[in-house]
Structure formats: C-alpha cells, structure tokens
Amino acid sequence: MTEQERVIKDVITFAERNEEERMFDNVKSYINKIKRQRDNLRIELKKYQSNEKIAELENEIERLRVSSVFILNEKERKEEIKFKKEHREKCDSGIYHFFEATDLGIAVDVKCRECGVDKDITDYSAW
Ligand SMILES: [Zn+2]
Structure with missing residues (x-):
C-alpha cells in the first residue's frame, strides 16, 4: 500500500x-x-x-x-322530567312543586307557573 x-x-x-x-x-x-x-x-x-x-x-x-x-325518588324524578318535557311544548315556563306530608308518605304534585296545569307525580307504589 x-x-x-x-x-x-x-x-x-x-x-x-x-x-x-x-x-x-x-x-x-x-x-x-x-x-x-x-x-x-x-x-x-x-x-x-x-x-x-x-x-x-x-x-x-x-x-x-x-x-x-x-325529595323525589327515581320514578317521581322521571315523571317530573316527563311533565317538564311534555309541557314545554305548550308553554316554556317553570314549574312549582307541591308537597303534602301524609301518614303514608309525601305526595308530590308539579304545577306550571304560567298556565296552572298540574300533575300528581307521586310514586304510590313506594307507600
Ligand atoms: Zn304551562
């Protein structure tokens, strides 16, 4: 190399x-x-x-x-949502809750603030 x-x-x-x-x-x-x-x-x-x-x-x-x-149970909660949903098509207002304590349990109604339509959503099966 x-x-x-x-x-x-x-x-x-x-x-x-x-x-x-x-x-x-x-x-x-x-x-x-x-x-x-x-x-x-x-x-x-x-x-x-x-x-x-x-x-x-x-x-x-x-x-x-x-x-x-x-104080709603699952079933009542569902009814409440259903009411709100169905009612919203008629008027777009808030709702009241009415509670009535009885010897057997607490009854609950929902009512439209505007037109007054109400519904008993109590789950009586829980009574
Ligand atoms: Zn209404």
Missing part, C-alpha cells in the same frame, strides 16, 4: 465512522423525542382521566343535590 493509498483509506474510514456516529446521534435524538412525546402523552392522559373523574363526581353531586332538594 502506498502512502497515498493509506491516506485515502484513513480518510474513508474516518468519514465512515463520522457517518455512523451521525446516524447514531440521529437515532438517539429521535428516540429521545419519542420518549418526550410519550411522557407528555402520559401527563395528558392523567389530566384527561382526572377531568373525566371530576365530571363524573360533579354529575353525582348534582344528582344528589336535585334529589335531596325535591
């Missing part, structure tokens, strides 16, 4: 090594980028899951608040 050939060989080896290192660095930075994305997604997922949990709890609180204020 001549001196010139040796120099050329060294230059090629050097260039190849540099190329490998550059490729390796690229792969490394790509992996790091993926890792960062993964970590960010984990944080997002946690946030999303806790948001979902909060929404779920808020719904539960709202449900408890509504049923405790009106």
